[in-house]
Structures are given as structure tokens and as C-alpha cells.
Amino acid sequence: MTLRFGVIGTGAIGKTHIDRITNRLSGGEIVAVTDINQNSAKSAVEEYGIQAKVYPDDKSLIADENVDAVIIASWGPAHAESVLAAIEAGKYVFCEKPLATTAEKSLEIVEAEMKFGKPLVQVGFMRRYDQGYKQMKNAIVNNEIGEPLMIHAVHRNQSTSENYTTDMAVVDTLIHEIDVLHWLINDDYKSIQAIFPKRTTKALDHLQDPQLFIIETQRGIVITVEVFTNCQFGYDIQCEVIGEIGTIKLPEVPTPVVRKNAAISQPILQDWKDRFIVAYDLEIQHFIDSIRKKGYPEGPTSWDGYIAAVTSDAGVRAQKTGQKELIELKARPEFYKSKNSPIQNLMS
Amino acid sequence: MTLRFGVIGTGAIGKTHIDRITNRLSGGEIVAVTDINQNSAKSAVEEYGIQAKVYPDDKSLIADENVDAVIIASWGPAHAESVLAAIEAGKYVFCEKPLATTAEKSLEIVEAEMKFGKPLVQVGFMRRYDQGYKQMKNAIVNNEIGEPLMIHAVHRNQSTSENYTTDMAVVDTLIHEIDVLHWLINDDYKSIQAIFPKRTTKALDHLQDPQLFIIETQRGIVITVEVFTNCQFGYDIQCEVIGEIGTIKLPEVPTPVVRKNAAISQPILQDWKDRFIVAYDLEIQHFIDSIRKKGYPEGPTSWDGYIAAVTSDAGVRAQKTGQKELIELKARPEFYKSKNSPIQNLMS
Amino acid sequence: MTLRFGVIGTGAIGKTHIDRITNRLSGGEIVAVTDINQNSAKSAVEEYGIQAKVYPDDKSLIADENVDAVIIASWGPAHAESVLAAIEAGKYVFCEKPLATTAEKSLEIVEAEMKFGKPLVQVGFMRRYDQGYKQMKNAIVNNEIGEPLMIHAVHRNQSTSENYTTDMAVVDTLIHEIDVLHWLINDDYKSIQAIFPKRTTKALDHLQDPQLFIIETQRGIVITVEVFTNCQFGYDIQCEVIGEIGTIKLPEVPTPVVRKNAAISQPILQDWKDRFIVAYDLEIQHFIDSIRKKGYPEGPTSWDGYIAAVTSDAGVRAQKTGQKELIELKARPEFYKSKNSPIQNLMS
Amino acid sequence: MTLRFGVIGTGAIGKTHIDRITNRLSGGEIVAVTDINQNSAKSAVEEYGIQAKVYPDDKSLIADENVDAVIIASWGPAHAESVLAAIEAGKYVFCEKPLATTAEKSLEIVEAEMKFGKPLVQVGFMRRYDQGYKQMKNAIVNNEIGEPLMIHAVHRNQSTSENYTTDMAVVDTLIHEIDVLHWLINDDYKSIQAIFPKRTTKALDHLQDPQLFIIETQRGIVITVEVFTNCQFGYDIQCEVIGEIGTIKLPEVPTPVVRKNAAISQPILQDWKDRFIVAYDLEIQHFIDSIRKKGYPEGPTSWDGYIAAVTSDAGVRAQKTGQKELIELKARPEFYKSKNSPIQNLMS
Numbered sequence A, B, C, D: 001m002t003l004r005f006g007v008i009g010t011g012a013i014g015k016t017h018i019d020r021i022t023n024r025l026s027g028g029e030i031v032a033v034t035d036i037n038q039n040s041a042k043s044a045v046e047e048y049g050i051q052a053k054v055y056p057d058d059k060s061l062i063a064d065e066n067v068d069a070v071i072i073a074s075w076g077p078a079h080a081e082s083v084l085a086a087i088e089a090g091k092y093v094f095c096e097k098p099l100a101t102t103a104e105k106s107l108e109i110v111e112a113e114m115k116f117g118k119p120l121v122q123v124g125f126m127r128r129y130d131q132g133y134k135q136m137k138n139a140i141v142n143n144e145i146g147e148p149l150m151i152h153a154v155h156r157n158q159s160t161s162e163n164y165t166t167d168m169a170v171v172d173t174l175i176h177e178i179d180v181l182h183w184l185i186n187d188d189y190k191s192i193q194a195i196f197p198k199r200t201t202k203a204l205d206h207l208q209d210p211q212l213f214i215i216e217t218q219r220g221i222v223i224t225v226e227v228f229t230n231c232q233f234g235y236d237i238q239c240e241v242i243g244e245i246g247t248i249k250l251p252e253v254p255t256p257v258v259r260k261n262a263a264i265s266q267p268i269l270q271d272w273k274d275r276f277i278v279a280y281d282l283e284i285q286h287f288i289d290s291i292r293k294k295g296y297p298e299g300p301t302s303w304d305g306y307i308a309a310v311t312s313d314a315g316v317r318a319q320k321t322g323q324k325e326l327i328e329l330k331a332r333p334e335f336y337k338s339k340n341s342p343i344q345n346l347m348s
């Protein structure tokens, strides 16, 4: 059984998914596409030489009985309605982040999914599929560094467009750490504080850059995350977990070491799209495989999307108040506990 | 068009190819299998749940008109006859190393392929598909370190079985460096010398381990390769090219860095199968893609298999004589020049 | 002219200074010693085979006209009175940290020194003499990473004795970062916040360990310092400065890299005394040399001791209040500006 | 007792020794100097403000009864006669490499010293005092990597002057590895082979650069040394010992790591004088200390100088013949065994 996909949103990210499902992965095919720009949808069909119907909107695409699963790669504010429509139709959903732009809407999705009665949704938090994070998770689970006490993380981008605003440091950038870190230490967040250092002169005036976030968890673990989106030098993701008996650090991206011009050096990636390129393939392959084998996706859940939304909201508040803001989650429903944990699968 | 594969040899390596084509890659399917042990072939079909005919031998499998391409993963000495039969039938061939166990037989394959009139054969030299080697190649082509003058390479295995003999250090182990290094520097070999250091007491008495090889190329580049197959600590592949203005070194395998017990440490792989696991996928995907797009495989050619065979022969002689042995290749036929270079594709 | 030293305090640290001046450095000799434990003073004389008078107390030692300079290595609370007595007598002073245990007493020393009319005092902040910090300072001064915006620092000790209390994380441990970081970025501090993560179970119950400090400077640079004094694995000092166009990080202590037992590893120091061992020699040699050449010590000044005391006080308050505490320094007197900067000497 | 030095040769290296004994080390002073250029000797006295007699030649300096020890830093071919004269006079000798330019002359010195009846001579092989090599030696002695089987070493200089000739790759450059490697593994050499790779175009036409040397020891350890003296990029010394159960590698020179301009980089030293700068201090301090404490120098001996001379001779022959040349040492006299080993002292 090949999983038949409809793709909602044929911009840059949507096209990378069409490409990987068509040309690199196993077990999936693209049978339908749509985009608010119909020409974009049509040209995607041509570009990848796929036999896919072009639909006028998400609703009609979702209604196509040949569509088993939808990939939502549209504009963020449009995600939630597409997800809800797909759940309504009983279709599987791979939704790029954010699942929804508010905590309320995320919760609505969670409730719709529980009402439907089985997991349908996977959120595009690809870092959990990165080999480095998986190895760290594995080491922590195996108690190699003892109980975690602190995390130091760094998220640096070379530069941002003029549309990038101060709150996007949370909702677009920090969001990846928000998801991956609670997964990494298997804990829930309690509060978040934002600190604004001296601004770089390399960013536009409207933007506070860099920013420092201090997040505390229910168990008392303290996380610092540097977000610096105009660091000039490259895309640089770092993460170190400090435990009772040792620390563990995400490996650097492997690149050849050159000795030349009085220096030992190795390249840093400049394009963020290259950093987790293997993880992007793995997240979709895992989505396909788990649906084919178990009947539901095993990756990051709607509940993970809800956690990210609640934490993001608190983070944006913290930027404004300068105070420690509480992160108040509802109790985790049994529905999101009983499911086979994606963590365990990633560990194997 | 899906490329339909017949697999000759369903041992460990054959099964990894069945797995990747069935479960991870795009554009291929397994339609036929055979093995000298028929039960092995049958159980492979069951294990992977594939719809594939089980043939009694390579000839009958090759004759199946549903088979577009064969993967040869049988015992090394059987490779050449299967390759020749496949060429005779006009089928594409992915042949694990060695292409043949003698230089003469390799040449016979080269001639058969030229007579057929288009490239059909790709040899399983997967290192060319490793990201680290590709980046090194790219840097050398871009003249980042100037003209290469020397290479220092290291090939260490944790341990060997009792069947592993002194000559296998060349034909089974060094062979990977033999292939990847001439590709890396785009040169041909001229001579090889073998030096036997003090033996490790951790290997069986019949085995000379470690060994050191000195290879010179036509352009005068001097290559040293340490082969140490019972190094105890892990699988460790190193390669540094020294050029006129700089050096470049293969990256270490990325693993998390742990601080614990008075040390900073990171794991070394112990199983060689993990080291080039991405490269194995890429070599087969490239085989499929290039055949589908261009009508012939673009990876390592029969001529590369011939180079490896001639160099191996000289290496084994060098082990015996203690002298510098010449590596005498025939002139490279136009047929293996005019073809689009796989190198260029790997660089893109 | 040999600089003739009197040593006040012949405990562990005092003896290392006797050793280095007697056996390794140039231009100094020990002519007098004292300790509240007279036997300790006498046995130090014997142990190092030096010809030094043993005095009953600091005052009589200072009064010896053969004494040009005193080294104060007594119990911290005794430092200030010895320093003041030495200034009164016009003797040079090398005082181990802290200069004084309160900001007020530090200020009294500063004023006494200014009244005397020339610099006499060097405080034992040896990190400024560490090659790694000096190289970082040099790079920052040369604008290699652009204007500094943030610092991430780490101060980890293997374990602490039962006498070590929560406030000592500031006054004994963080104090080294307090001194070296304002020197590194040539800025003054503005505020400090203390955050208490989940406690390690490897420390005694009375101790909060680890701790996280957030320090802001007048220019707006935000500094995070992890202080973790029972990290179990070793003595580990890290420092990264993040600038507008790049970052720079303190080098790891160089130790041989071993491949063994499925790991690549290198030792971490376990004894803090080994970490800055070269810097300890250099700080005393610099004290001797600058006095001999220029007539006053060029190293860290009384004013640096005052900065450390004020910042420590605020840090201890911050531990108690959980709030951001202001660091309020008096204006830097001209006296401590006009002097040739030790920084510039360290850079040459 | 201060050790009173006479310095023979006040060129660049001689002056660094005057500087360190006068300004940095403990227990020595310069009381006499000479140079074939008398103005050089006079100006050295002025430059360092020392009270030292200027002698017309080595013989008269050695005869000065105020001179306890001589430092020989003259032109290499003049070393042996000065050493012999000093032994004749019963003076201690610190002789820069080479001890003598021929094996015969080295042996003459060895015999003169034995005739005198106690060790007087230390040869300036400073690498044994480098912290990295000492740590490696220590690890090997402690059997951390098992019995050594191979060594890979690299000696790269940025560039050479036009006076540098092909044989100097042995007598001036490789000589440091010749000394330090037999000390490191506690073995004697058996043969040496020289291999000439493709020449760099960055060196003058008369020079073969790079060169590769293969040295075998009595125990069968095989050593490869790359000598590349116009590598353009910096001064780069590497050494890895491969043992039965692990490998150990000399640490890189510690320098801050910078992230900038799409790269992670750290500087490589360009000036060889900086690489072993601490070791130069330590070798002279050790010379002074051991003479003061034990009555003879404990560092590298005349016998080590003889080993270096015999091995160099064979290396130069190997450059010419292209063959493996034997390294034939006389039996080590009891005189050079019974002495307390400098190795053991370096280990403590």
C-alpha cells in the first residue's frame, strides 16, 4: 500500500516534500496539490513530473477519496483550519509548524483528534529526527550523565529578512528549541524569562537581536537559550545538557578540516535548510512507515503542537513584561500517553 | 518507470539492499532473488514481505524479462561470471566489490561492456558517496589546497575473524582506499610497496597486522595507508590530503561529546556497517536515478573495478617481495572517458 | 636589584609562591616569612632551604627594611589589614584574592594607595595571565569578532569540601569570572541575578549547586555564568564571547587525544591548581619585572579588587532576593586610569 | 649557588638563552660571552644589561674560572671543538643541536666525557620538555595504548630560506623527530628510507620538498615522518603513536576557536620559535637544577647526540640511494645507562 498524499501549499517547503516523496523516499506518492496561488500548484506538478490533481482549495483536496494523507505547508495562520478539516475527514496530517498560531486553536485540534479516536496528526518538528539529538536523548535515557540539571542552547542564524520581528524570535526561531528540549529531557515547562542584551547593529532597527531566554521546567531544570538571528557567520545550533555526573553536547556538523593560511578551519553551514536535511527525510519516512505499519503517525503529536503554542505565548509575553512568565499547560490527556511513544522508536 | 531488480546473493549484504530498495529508497523494487542456498533466498522474500520470484541460479534470474537490473552480492569469486551474463543479456548491474578476483577477468568485463556499447555496470565502491569524501573532492577540484602532493590514510578495524589472512589486508580492506583515493585526486597509480611493522599480539599468528602501504601515482603523489584490522578500539577511517598550500582531512564521524569521569570523550563506531550507512543508500539511489534519467548508471565503472583489481594484484605481490611493485594499467579507453563523469554528478 | 619578598601566610598557596620565587622565577628572593602558626613559617623556611627571617606577625615582617615587597597569602579576612599596613610602610604588595572581604574595606585600601601617591598593590587575579584569555582579549581589542554582545561562561569544580557554602559560589568561585570578564570586555557591571536550578544530589544538603548568574554590563552586554562546584568530572573553565560578527572561545586545556575502548578521549584536569599553573608563574614574574623596570606593579590593581568586592556583595544579595541586584561602583579615579594599563602590557 | 654561564655564540639563539637566564629562570647568571663577531658579543652584553666579560674565543671563555657552564650556540660545525674543550676543562655544557656534524666526532665527545668520568653535557633537544610529548611518554610508559607498533609524525614549516638544501630536511628538520621519537618509545633505530613525492612549486628548484621518511626500530616499530618545509600555512608538528590497544596523539597548540565568516577556525603558529617556547625555558631550568642538585645535567646526553648523528648520516645516505639504509649504533655504554634517566624525571 502506497500512502497517497495531497499537498496543501506548494511554496518552497511544500515543494521539498513533493521532491522527497517522489524522488527519495519509499512508500508515498503525491496525488493532489493545492495552493492559494493556483499557478504555483500547477507548476509544481510540472516541475516534478507528477500525476497529481490540482485543487482550488484545501477543502476540496481533503475531500478527494484518493488522498490518504495531507501535508500542510501553507502560511502558518492557515494551518489550523486545514488540520481541523482533515481530522473531520479522517485523513492523516503532516503539519509544518506551527500547528496553530494560538494555544486555544491548538487545543481545539487536540480535542478534535481525541474525539476522532485515533492519532492522525504529526507536527513537523524535525529536530527529533536528527542523529545528534537522538544520540543525546539516548544517552540521557541511559543515565550516562545522571539527572539533567541545566541546558545551554544556542540558535544562531546568519541574517533575517526585514519582515522578521522581535516576537518571531520566539514563534519562528525559539520554537524549535521549545519542542526539542522538553522531548530531550522528558519534562514540562514551568516559566520563561526573556533578557535583551545590547543590540547588534547588523540588524534592522525594529528588531531586538540577540535575545536570551531562561526557561525553567517542572523538575527544576534551568535552560538558557541564546537566540541570535543576525550573527553574520552562519547557521549554528548548539545544545549542551548538564547532568549530575557529566555533560553531553550536540556534535558539530561534520565538515572537512582544512589547514591553510595560518589557520585550522572547517566550514559552518550558511543555509539552515542544509542543517537538518537528513532529518527532514526521516520525519516524512517515519510518518509514512508508521501509518503503513501501525495505522497512525508516531512522530510529534498535536499535544506537542499545543505545548509549543502555550510556551510561545508565554515567551512573547515575557518579551513584553521583562518578567518571568508562567507556562500553564492543561494536564496531559491519557490519549497522548497511551500511544506508543515516538521517543522509543527513535531510540531503537 | 520503476527499476525492477533481481538480487543475486541473499546473504547479509544482499538483504540490506533488499531492505533499502523496498523500504527506504525511491524508484526501485525487488522482483527476483536467487542464492546458492535456496532457503536463504526464500526466507529473504518472506522476511521483507516482497513479491519476488525465487530463481535457482543467476542465469535464470538474469533471463527473467521482468528484471531490469541485477544486484550481485554473492561470494566474490562468483561475481565476474554473473556480471558477464548480465552484460550478455543487456541488463544493468550493480556489483559489490570485487568486480572480479583477477585483473584479467576485470578486463574481460570491461571489453564485454564496451562491445555491448553502453555502460551497464556500477561497482559498489560506496565511499565516493560519503559526504566527507565528496566535500574533500570538491575542495581539491576547486583548488582550495593547491596541487595534491601526499595523502596519509588510515583504515582500522576492531578485529577480524580467523578466516582473515594477510593478503586480505589488500583485497578486502585496502581495496576501499585503492578505489576512493585515485578518484579523490583524479590520478592513476604507478607503484605500491608493503611494509610490515611489529605484529600486534591481539591477532592470530598467521596474520601480519598492522601493515603499511606506500603507493605512488603517475603524477608523483605519495600515499601512505595504515591498515590495522585488529586495532581493538573501533572502526576508524582517516584520510588527509596534503597540497601545495594546505591540507584537508576527512571529518570525524559526528557523535555527542561527553564530559565525564575526568575525560572529554566521544564514541567511535565499532561496527563498520554504520560508518557509510548513508553512502550505501545514496549509491543505490544514484544507480536507480541515473538509469531512469540517462539510461545508464553513473557511479563507479567497470574500469574502476579493473583499476582496483590490477592494484590489488600488485599489492599482494608487494606483500611477498618486500619490494616496490609496479601497477601497470592499460590505457584508459575512450569509452570510459566520454561518459558523463560520476564525479561531476557527485559534486553538484 | 633583586626584589626581596616577605611572605605573610605560609599555607599551601604561600608555599607555592616561595617555591616559584626561589626555584623558577628570576629577580626575586624570599627574605622573610610569617604565619599565625609559627611552626608553619619555620618549616617553610626549612622545606625550601631559604635564608629568611621568621617573624611573629605581619606588622613586624612589614617593618623589616630588607623587605621590599610582601605577598599576602593568609586567611581572606586578614588580607585588608596587612595590605593597609604595607601601604603605610610604602612596601609593594601582592595580595591573593580577596583584597578585602567588604567593598568598604577595599575602598579604604584604594584610598590609602592613592594617598601614598603611587601604585603599590597587585591582586592575585591570575587568569588575566592565562594565554587563552590573553589571546581572546587581543582578538576582541583587534575587533576580530565585532562589538561584544554576550558572554557564556562556565566554572565547574569536581567537588567541594563540607565547609563550602552557597554564598561561596560567589565570593570564592564566581569571583574569578567577575574579575576576568570585565577586563576581557573592558566594561563595568550594572546588575546581577542568581538563578537556582535543580540541585545535584552529589553535594551536601546545605549547598545550592549548581547556580546560574546573569550579569549585565553598562554597555548592555549580557553574561551568563554557570557555577557548578560538584560536577564530579573535573575542573572545567569555559568562556565564549559573542560579538556582532563572530564568537571567540577559550581553548580547551591541551592534552593528548587517545583512541581506545570505542572512544576518542582526552583527559580533563581534576585539580584546579594545574589549570592556571603557568599563569601563576607569570603573574609573579610580571609583578617583579614591572616593579624593577617601572617602579610599580602593573597587574590587577586595588581598584580591580574593589570592583570584585562590590560585585560579590551584589551577587550574594541576588542569591537571597532572587531579584536582579544593582552593582553600584564609585566613579573610577583618575589614578587608576592614568597608570599604564596592564592590559596593554599583556597584549604585547 | 648560582650557576655561572659563559655563552659561546651570541646570534639569535644565544641571545634567547641570555634573555631567559637573566630575566625568567632561577639559579643562573651570564658571566661571559663570546662570538666570532666580537661586536655581536659586545652588543648582547649591552642589550641585556648584564655584567659579563667578552672573550675573543671559546677557549679563553672556557678557561675563565668564573665560568661553571657553557652554552654552545655557535654555528653547527663549530660545536664539537667547543664541547671537547669544555669537557677537557671540566665545565658543564649545554650544546645546541647538533652535538657534532659527524657520527665520528659525536663518538669522540662521548668518549671524552666517559674519560672525564661524569656527565657534563646536555644537548638542546627541547621537545622532550614539551608538555604534550611528556604526557604521551607517560601514557606509553603506563601501557595505556599497549605496545607501540607504529608512529605517524609530521613536521611542517611555513617556508625555508634559499640556503636550505635537500639534506637539511634530515640534519636540520627531521633531527628533532629523530631525537624525540626514540626517547618516546624507548627504542633504537634500525633503518631509514627516504621517499621523494611530487615537489611543491612553492620551494626553490634545488630543493626536494616534501619528503617522506620510513624508519624502523630494533623492536620493529615502523615510523613515518612527513617533512614539508614549505607548506605555506604554518608551523605544524604532529605525532601519533599506534599501540596494540589504542593510539595517542600530540595535542594541537591551544588557541581560541573563532566562529566567523562561515567558518570555525583557530590560528596555527607561523613562527617555529613560539611552538616550544615553554620547553626552551624548561630545558635550561632543568640543566641548572640538576647540576645544582645532583652535580650533573640530567637532560638529553652526548649519547643522544651520537644517536642523532648516526641516524642523520643514514638519512642523508637514504636520500641519495633511494634504498633502505641501516642505522648502525655501537652498543650503549654502561655510563649512559646507569645515570638517572632524564625520562623518569620528566615523568614526575
Ligand SMILES: [Mg+2]
Pocket (backbone or CB within 6 Å): A096, A097, A124, A125, A126
Ligand atoms: Mg519542519
Ligand SMILES: [Mg+2]
Pocket (backbone or CB within 6 Å): B096, B097, B124, B125, B126
Ligand atoms: Mg559497497
Ligand SMILES: [Mg+2]
Pocket (backbone or CB within 6 Å): C096, C097, C124, C125, C126
Ligand atoms: Mg591567584
Ligand SMILES: [Mg+2]
Pocket (backbone or CB within 6 Å): D096, D097, D124, D125, D126
Ligand atoms: Mg634546542
